[in-house]
Amino acid sequence: MTVLVLIEHDRGEAPEAAWEGLTAGRHLAESLGCELAAVVAGEAGAALADEIAEYGADVVHVAEHELLGDYGPDAWAETVRQLIDDIEPTAVVGVGTDRGNEVLAHVAARLDLPFVANCLAVQPGDDPDDADEPWALTRVQWGGSLLEDASVTAGLKLLTYAHHGVAAEPADSPGAGSIETFEPTLGDAEAVTIIRDRAVESQGVTLSTAPVVVSGGRGVGSADGFAALEELAELLGGRVGCSRAVTNNGWRPHRDQVGQTGTRIAPEIYIATGISGAIQHWVGAMASKKILAINTDPEANMVVKADYAVIADLHEVVPAISAEIRRRRGG
């Protein structure tokens, strides 16, 4: 019996999510008392084998094919499907990133099996050898503001763990990490969805990686009102974010939006100004290590949930913070 983990990577570079998936997959394999294996699509992924072993994988299946030089959901999913035929795992798991959910959905569609996205907890049935016994899972709805207890019945379980739901943690004793290469059969049908080109649109820190995010909501009042937030963000080496109300008003581009349908951020500190804190926004901000809310309304959801608050007009407080930073820096 095997738990197979899909390792997400971009031309050989693995994001943090890849290690979260291996950590969660290892816990699942431990609860089933079975082997942990990993699959990487593309030769470039072979370079990750040592690190994969540190997270406890005994076997690393490396798929080699000329169509696996870059990401494509069909090429990756068809590769995983063919490996499933070969090694017959009990479960195939990934992480609920754009690519993780996309590939698992494609695998599920190919096999006409259920796929449970964004799980937080997975409880196999009492008898691990009984494929017909349902598993109990907890997954997130509403981007994380509601939990769903679900059951899934399927010979092969396909699931992703919610991103940031499990912290990546190497195994106490590393796995063997022995590389087994295989060549999937891929053709035109899989080639159509492979990345054709890329465009780089921003340099430096991005909203999702910035150590400080200074956001504004409806309370900022206008597009021009963001100048003071820009100034503070720049002083702190951070980025400006905003709420959905702001992008809907056309004050900021959508790429600045923090929230369920925007970017999920995890900065050292999130400074939320003039933001009421609706569910849509909160789920994008809740992974922040600390939250400072600046708002005139002490009852605002953002204020209630924040670690720190200043109850005053952001138009006065934000420039005062910038001025204080400059004063301390002697400028």
Place this chain on the structure above:
Amino acid sequence: MSLRILVCVKRVPAPGARINVTDDGQSVETAHLGFTTSPHEECALEEAVQLTEANGGTVVVLTLGPPEAEEQLRYAASVGAHELVLVPTDGTAWDPQRTATALTEAIEAQEAAGGAFDLILFGNESADSGGFQVGVRVARALGRPIVNGIKGIEVGAESVTARRAVDAGSEVYELPRPAVLGVKEGLNLPRYPTMRGRLASKKAELVTAELDVEAGGQRLVALRQPEEQVSNTELLGDSPAAATAVVDLLEELGVLES
């Protein structure tokens, strides 16, 4: 280049600061909530309307949901959709496999009656249940390519160029037509209905397609609230003079160095 475009939308509650669950745990308490179209799908609809405004053609909007989902279909008509199709459920949440099978059947029936769709648009995921798979399953069943996470679309004579937003830029995909795309908010800024649009939407023809489809392998047991995050908010001040305390905090957190 006249285009025939299908947009699949979902009726979802419009929550504010908190989502409550019904006593039986089977659904979201909606007694005090309004309903809306899942946000990614509002953008899918806007894109379809813009594409047919530029090229000529027809926008068909399809939803699977309770009979009340007519409200979201009428809204779609008020912002430019031409034809409306409702696949009614009993009001319970259908699992992703069941939903996809029903939508596939409904789409095949629409194509048999009115011609093939050049493009089918889904939202990347629904705002509520967030299964991240229905569009992929439907595309696969129809034998058409699909890419998710799309924030830019150009329709060519033979193919569709789609841009997927990633952290520092975008990935570009080129799919042969007919294609399916899972789109994200940010693709465009959806318009608001005009008075004329609202009036016309009341008269738009709505087709109801009853479908009997078997449940899939995933079952909802119960919804529940996550443990409430207890936060004792520390008040740093109630005037601009709080700037001193704020900068002390930034120093303490080590984000002031640069």
